[in-house]
Amino acid sequence: MAAEETVKNVIVPNESDYIINIGPQHPSTHGVMRFETSLQGETVTHIRPHCGYIHRGMEKMCEKDTYPQIVHLTDRMDYLSAHMYNEAFCLCVEKALQVEVPERVKYIRTIIDELTRIQSHALWWCANGMDLGATSCFFYGLRERDLVLDIFEETCHARFLQSYNTPGGVMFDLHPNFQKRVKDFLIHLRKKLPEYDKLLTNNIIFRQRTEGIGVLSKEDAIAYGVTGPSGRGSGFSCDVRKIAPYSAYPYVKFEEKLATEGDSFARYRMRMDEMWESAKIIDQLIDNIPDGDYQVKMKPVIKLPEGEYFQRVETAKGELDVFIVSTGEKTPYRVHFRTPCFSNLFIINKLVSGLKIADLIAVSGSLDLIIPDIDR
Amino acid sequence: MAFNIYDFSTLTQSIDQGLNKVMSPGLATFTEFVIVGVAFLAFYALAGLFLVYAERKVCALIQIRRGPNRVGPFGIMQTLADGIKLFLKELIPINKADQFLFRIAPYIVTICAFMTLAAIPFSKGLHAIDFNIGVFYLIAISSLSVIGVLLAGWASNSKYPLIGAMRSGAQIVSYELSVGFSMLTIVVFSGTMQISGIVESQADGWWIFKGHIPAIISFIIYLIAATAEINRGPFDLAEAESELTAGFHTEYSGIRFAFFYLAEYVNMFIVSAIAATLFLGGWMPFHIGHWAAFNHIMDFIPPLIWFFGKTGFLIFVIMWFKWTFPRLRIDQLLTLEWKYLLPINLVNIVVVAFLVLMGWHF
Secondary structure (H helix, E strand, C coil): HHHHHHHHHHCCCCCCEEEECCCCCCCCCCCCEEEEEECCEEEEEEEEEEEECCCCHHHHHHHHCCCHHHHHCCCCCCCHHHHHHHHHHHHHHHHHHHCCCCCCCCCHHHHHHHHHHHHHHHHHHHHHHHCCCCHHHHHHHHHHHHHHHHHHHHHHHHCCCCCCECCCCCCECCCCCCCHHHHHHHHHHHHHHHHHHHHHHCCHHHHHHHHCHHHHHHHHHHCCCCCCHHHCCCCCCHHHHHHHCCHHHHCCCCCCCCCCCHHHHHHHHHHHHHHHHHHHHHHHHHHCCCCCCCCCCCCCCCCCCCCEEEEECCCCCCCCEEEEEECCCCCCCCEECCCCCHHHHCCCHHHHHCCEHHHHHHHHHHHCHHHHHHHH | CCCCCCCCHHHHHHHHHHHHHCCCCCHHHHHHHHHHHHHHHEEEEEEEEHHHHHHHHHHHHCCCCCCCCCCCHHHCCHHHHHHHHHHHCCCCCCCCHHCCCCCCCHHHHHHHHHHHHHHHCCCCCCCCCCCHHHHHHHHHHHCHHHHHHHHHHHHHHHHHHHHHHHHHHHHHHHHHHHHHHHHHHHHHCCCCCHHHHHHCCCCCCHHHHHCHHHHHHHHHHHHHHCCCCCCCCCCCCCCHHHCCCCCCCCCCCCCHHHHHHHHHHHHHHHHHHHHHHHHHHCCCCCCCCCHHHHHHHHHHHCCCHHHHHEEEEEHHHHHHHHHHCCCHHHHHHHHHHHHHHHHHHHHHHHHHHHHHCCCCCC
């Protein structure tokens, strides 16, 4: 009975509530996402997130495609962490085939991972500022992001969805300019990140809008599986780069930033700190890229041996898990992605209930949700 | 016709005499009304167009962009092109909206802006109405525009505009107090409510310099409260595009939207002009006490340039606010007004009264 009551309360809103749909077309949902929001005045009493507006049946599509083809599908989930998604799938296939990729590939992948992380966080910073009404942030963040995309364009021959990884390595060798450009970029980034702090982090209005707002406890973070910077803002140590290092992460020293407050500002700080950490990681790798092949010779048709394979990767948003079931065919029997944004989304009702509409926007911005990643 | 850039009263008087010569006094007065009305209409449109362009350029400057630069030299025709586009656009009828209120709302906002404009002295003698209770009139009229905003939100029969309108109502009613009190500070200083009298009282120095620290405090409070009153960032909660898409005018399209948009920019001009008039001397040149030579040199710059220079500077400051600060939340906004600005203002006005009684101001 009690359980039925609870379910009823969740589904049937209170009669006196003023219900507005934030989304599916709304500037602050960052995509086609609908928050059915019950309001009492300005206060949010309940949120029911409705996803599925951009569902493309990604996992089903994978069952029809060969393994090299699937790589190009994966980056359509979280387009801002495109390289990491490609890498996760390739790592899983390599694990299944027991292929050891050359050291050079590991280094290249890790450097581009971290560059991807920086550009993803830079874009998040713009969008978060925009959600809070600081429109100018958008242009400053995009300035740094564009420099990263220029580097990608030169090396990966694509700016946004690079599809740079293939099972067994990467598509092209590094461009001769790569090292120089990355180093120049890091110098630039270290000059510009303090500017971000001047514009937004130390702004009193911004502090008031984020500090103590949308507090996520560590228990809830673990229970809901909130990973990535959002989880680490609550003190949940969940960095896959530390727990299960892959590619060149075992060779580098970096800190897993943790905060205990769990509010919007803690999540904000985590991402800002991660940009500094990413710069540190690239610093350690960029001068030591070993010589060698950038690609292992693979069979023309990749067939995974029968079995179940699993790979974890830390994307810019959180933990991405890839699970492949193979029956020995050239297409997988089943592929499942555990995407970070899906888990990070459903905590929002808990965070925002009792706060104002403006806080809903601020908190959903601080969770860094990518809608195609939720729907797949 | 005697035209004098330093004093427009000769020009206006000669027009008045000329008209009275050729027609009856009643018809002459009517003709003058029409002339003033057309002049304000032209000014309203031009100021709106220019300010929209200025906003785009200032915002581009802050956001490391170039702003409009395709239509006409430096993109100056861009706003005109946008205006024509809005003019030709379909007015989308809103289902089950209260048609009468829905249509009247933009006009109320526009009329308020017009009426306020009438009381602003642009230059010596260039002043549509010079009430003896000018400041009172300004306070009364400028708060009327909230009715237009509330009507727009209410009549749209839509949820986002309603929230925006209610926010706007709470906000304007609250900040009206601070605006009024900081204007009263200057009334206490100058001892008159007549706007021309307030400008004349600043002949030997602007109130912001003459009025010690209380004048500076009330100037800052006025800037904050006026920014809030015209619904501009960081207090643009009524529009709040990241929360309420476009706030109270979400359902408006075409020329009706343009009326709201234009009124917003003209209101920005108006609050800056009032601040310039009350605190920075209006069209009065920059004078320092008894430095006759210096004052004389300053007098060579025409009053119109002084007025528009000061107003332009304040408009830039207000734009600067908008493009650097994040938006406040509604409860923080009201807290700022009722717990900080209003008490400071009340204490400030008592201090000012004391200063004036003791004759301690310059």
